[in-house]
Amino acid sequence: DAGVIQSPRHEVTEMGQEVTLRCKPISGHNSLFWYRQTMMRGLELLIYFNNNVPIDDSGMPEDRFSAKMPNASFSTLKIQPSEPRDSAVYFCASSSLTSGTQYFGPGTRLTVL
Amino acid sequence: QKEVEQNSGPLSVPEGAIASLNCTYSDRVSQSFFWYRQYSGKSPELIMSIYSNGDKEDGRFTAQLNKASQYVSLLIRDSQPSDSATYLCAVSSGSARQLTFGSGTQLTVLP
Secondary structure (H helix, E strand, C coil), rough: CCCCCCCCCEEEECCCCCCCEEECCCCCCEEEEEEECCCCCCEEEEEEECEEEEEEEECCCCCCCCEEEEEEEEEEEEECCHHHHHCCCEEEECCCCCCCCCCEEECEEEEEC | CCEEEEEEEEEEEECCHHHHHEEEECCCCCCEEEEEECCCCCCCEEEEEEEEEEEEEEEEEEEEEECCCCEEEEEECCCCCCHHHHEEEEEECCCCCCCCCCCCCCEECCC
């Protein structure tokens, strides 16, 4: 079975540009999580969805960040406008509501110049 | 605020030795506990989960949980250079299923 799929794997953009990160969870999983990882702050939960519904977005740093999950097999995390401090690795993870074990995608390394 | 604390290391052990990684958590109602391994430049990979007090063994890995002390550990027996990675402790509370991660312990196994 395919694991969690994320695209793009690397993104380099200039400050002020819009960035969209994409995630396809494992088929059959009904929880999806977006994380950000930096050396300074470690792995931080940004937002998570259960059955496509956002449950907790308290980790979203600013209004510049938004996330959607239009269906069970696709989610996006958008940053508009991007800033250099947004540079990080963004991970998507999914789990089933019953097991709670989260499986991570390969991540998107974002660099904002 | 829920907190998960880990010794950041780095922790170095010789090949063949036992590596011991420790984690404490602040939320007493925490129910599920996970150890993830993260190689440099890669994503976290689940290696162990534990839900009840006591020990759980899987190959060379043993997870230990003591809810009264709010303490969870991971032992790696017969450590190999391929075990060199950052180990992340994660804790889940209640029905929310969201995980709180520690900052990770960097382990180096010396040949």
